[in-house]
Amino acid sequence: MATEKPGSLWERLERPAPAPRQTLSPERIASAAVALADAEGLEAVTMRRLAAELGVAPMAPYRYLSGKDDLLDLMVDHVYAEPWLPDGLGWREALRDLAFRTRELTLAHPWLGRLPSRAKLALTPNRMAVAEQALAVLDGHGMDADTMMSVFRAVDAYVEGAMGYETAVTALIDDEGLSGGDGLRSELAPTMVWLMGTGRYPAFEKYLRTATRKDDAEWRFAHGLDCLLEGIAARLGI
Amino acid sequence: MATEKPGSLWERLERPAPAPRQTLSPERIASAAVALADAEGLEAVTMRRLAAELGVAPMAPYRYLSGKDDLLDLMVDHVYAEPWLPDGLGWREALRDLAFRTRELTLAHPWLGRLPSRAKLALTPNRMAVAEQALAVLDGHGMDADTMMSVFRAVDAYVEGAMGYETAVTALIDDEGLSGGDGLRSELAPTMVWLMGTGRYPAFEKYLRTATRKDDAEWRFAHGLDCLLEGIAARLGI
DNA sequence: CCCCGGATGTGTACGTCGTATTGATCGAGA
DNA sequence: TCTCGATCAATACGACGTACACATCCGGGG
Secondary structure, eight states: OOSSSOSOHHHHHHSOOSOSOOSOOHHHHHHHHHHHHHHHOGGGOOHHHHHHHTTSOTTGGGGTOSSHHHHHHHHHHHHTOSOOOOTTOOHHHHHHHHHHHHHHHHHHOGGGGGOOHHHHTOOOHHHHHHHHHHHHHHTTSSOOHHHHHHHHHHHHHHHHHHHHHHHHHHHHHHHTTOOHHHHHHHHHHHHHHHHHHTTOOHHHHHHHHHOSOTTOHHHHHHHHHHHHHHHHHHHTTO | OOSSSOSOHHHHHHSOOSOSOOSOOHHHHHHHHHHHHHHHOGGGOOHHHHHHHTTSOTTGGGGTOSSHHHHHHHHHHHHTOSOOOOTTOOHHHHHHHHHHHHHHHHHHOGGGGGOOHHHHTOOOHHHHHHHHHHHHHHTTSSOOHHHHHHHHHHHHHHHHHHHHHHHHHHHHHHHTTOOHHHHHHHHHHHHHHHHHHTTOOHHHHHHHHHOSOTTOHHHHHHHHHHHHHHHHHHHTTO
């Protein structure tokens, strides 16, 4: 713990800052870490590099964080502090909107999908607010609590899985300095040619030959999402 | 590269082993690494620890691997070498079966969801075989190649997202030595109580009070999956 | 039978990581 | 003005991935 005072990270943060004079603060730390992760990837976010970015000694942030885990929680909460659902949408439009906003957020901060499991489960206030809005919009349609949660989680799972793949592709593309999907495919070509040469993947080979939307990630995202929402509506009788 | 010979990792592996007598081999390395990751988590899989497990010097595996990335690819391929789809299933049963098998595989090897993005995209032969089977079973229903891939990817994304959450929960539970969902909730209780005390999450609070299947991960998995499959059937006219 | 050349594993070393510990500094209340 | 607690700095430790040079051991040609 950063202090001996009890309470969770979030509880400590809502207490008035214990001293008015300080060059460091949880907000400054969080935004520096987020900026660093956005610019150079999550693996560039080391405690030492972060301290350097803040113009401070490597151990200084430990006054505010109990360790790197706390830093990641703080980063997650920081980027979730944005407007989410507009009011007055039906459950289906609301979930769709939420999914697309989460997609935008993940495209802006691709490291969100690569967090260790501890940070994935972090109960941060702003993240909780998203779940709250989703549950609220699902209420009043005759579902029990478990079904509502399952629906929310299903959409969230789809979004996270889809974005995991999408961000992995774009990360690989610009880690390697490639030029879009074609660059990636020509990078992967030797392996792919060899794999196809085994003759074990005829259906995949046909896909490679005939597909025309290989790089249309947004279309794929929307298509899968709409299937899921359609199925939710059908199975739950709206 | 492990050798100066050209070709991808997979290409090199299918060449006859260059020397008949050796204590190390890609298979031995892969299965030792998988056993280690299964037993102690992906973070226990370090090149040094792996070498120790194999009774060998830290640098020895580098004869067979160009680096840790190769090791992860090898591990992925190793666990995907299992029987997958039985023949004769319709597309819907087949995709459902595939999803449940992937769930089992992920529960057996939770580290599969925490791989770095490089390994997530790895074109390993056994992983490709899964995509091949899914595409094959979707063929002949009047979908174009892009739609078939989108359907497969949607199911895959759902499974991956759902399992990311499920494995994060179980990892947290036994990292912390807790006893099931109740243990986790009592661990999280202080933070949760504080969050609920803010009054900002009434819908979530209602869920906490009234839900009865909070720990039924399999039900939630099946429910979301069935929604997705239903929607796919509906949108594509079966 | 020997021996030699390449394949195989070893030893050592470097720079970086997270973070424990301890010491210096500085601002506000007495 | 002095002092004491809150801030931040300095140093250090063990573990990480892996580059590099060296030892060892095998099978095949004399």
